[in-house]
Amino acid sequence: MANVKSRVRENPATKPKADASAKPQGPIGREAVLDAAIHQFSIAGYDGTTMREIASVSGMLVGSIYYYFSSKEQLFLAAHEHAIEHICAAVRKSIDPAADPWTRLTQAAQGYLESMLNDYEYASIIISEFPRRRADELRDVLISHRQRFEDLFADIISEIPLRKGVDRSYFRLAVLGMLAWTYTWYNPKGRDSPRVIAKKMVSMLREANS
Template identity: 30%
Template sequence: MGSGVVSKGERTRESILEGAYQLFLQQGYHGTSMRQIAEEAGIALGGIYNHFSGKEEIFTAVLEAYHPIHEIVPVIQASEGATIEEYVRNAAMGMMTALERQPGFLNLIFIEIVEFNSQHLPDLVDMTFPKVMSIVGPFAASQNKLKDIPLQSIVRSFIGLMFMQYFAEKLVGSKFVDMPLEEAFEQTLQIFLHGILAE
């Protein structure tokens, strides 16, 4: 809303999503009931159906609402650098910080994969892709310094590499890379910027 005022209905919807988010993380999707979600949100069970048709719709709304892309894009857009290398490094560090602020999202993805066989992921990609492509500006400004690769592919590779770096750190830590995580992060940046082939 333009005035910044949040309606009662919007507050109720947010309470439902917040309560469902916490319950899904603790109990999984199938282990969580609509009654539990209503109790967590502080509303009557019937009140949920004024906002959502059922539990699956709530889950997909939680996936979208708590996707870290909402924090990642503004952070990357605000990143600066005198060179493309400096910009990429600052953007990557900002992205990792933003991911750290949404630690539960990784668990949501596991729930999606295990309990839904990834059926909602294509729609999630459709939702996030326009936001991701909004960060092409700095890459476009330096296009004369880049290889002849479509900007969409460059941005997609950057986001994908940083996500995988974060997931690897959270899943297995330094054992996965057998080196300090800071060094692994720097090597990932070097691979993105310069590739793996010797000049």
């Protein structure tokens, strides 16, 4: 991976906080709260975000948020699930069910990287929040959300003709880890688009298993 340091993305933690007085466009409701929560969580993380900040960005009173969500934890779970479903939808949309498994894996990878690298806030809330740092109940729900996404790849990988002895579980983890790591070094001004990066990565894996 040549010249990685020059392509490292800006650390979200060093980004200035958005103007909390900014008001979103459109109707105020549950979706507006989720969008505001994802925005704030992507900037400051779960621990560094307050309900008051989310309320300010969404244009609602703090008390109004509790009409939809009983706690910050419940709001975070809903925002995390919303972000997961956003990325899952992009992956599903990219896949041609009639294509061969390697082509479908490439398509799934392309949908994933395009969504993750072009929709920063959705990806941030998933990648920067590690389930194992949370209490058991919260952790288990977060892991169940992520499992929906991983299953999209697991289903495809189960049909790929891998070399004898290759552990499909480790192969899946290698694919997902490789794709997720692009979040830390991808540069929008770099030479390759998310689609090209995904295609090259899957091609390398395919050549290694030929």
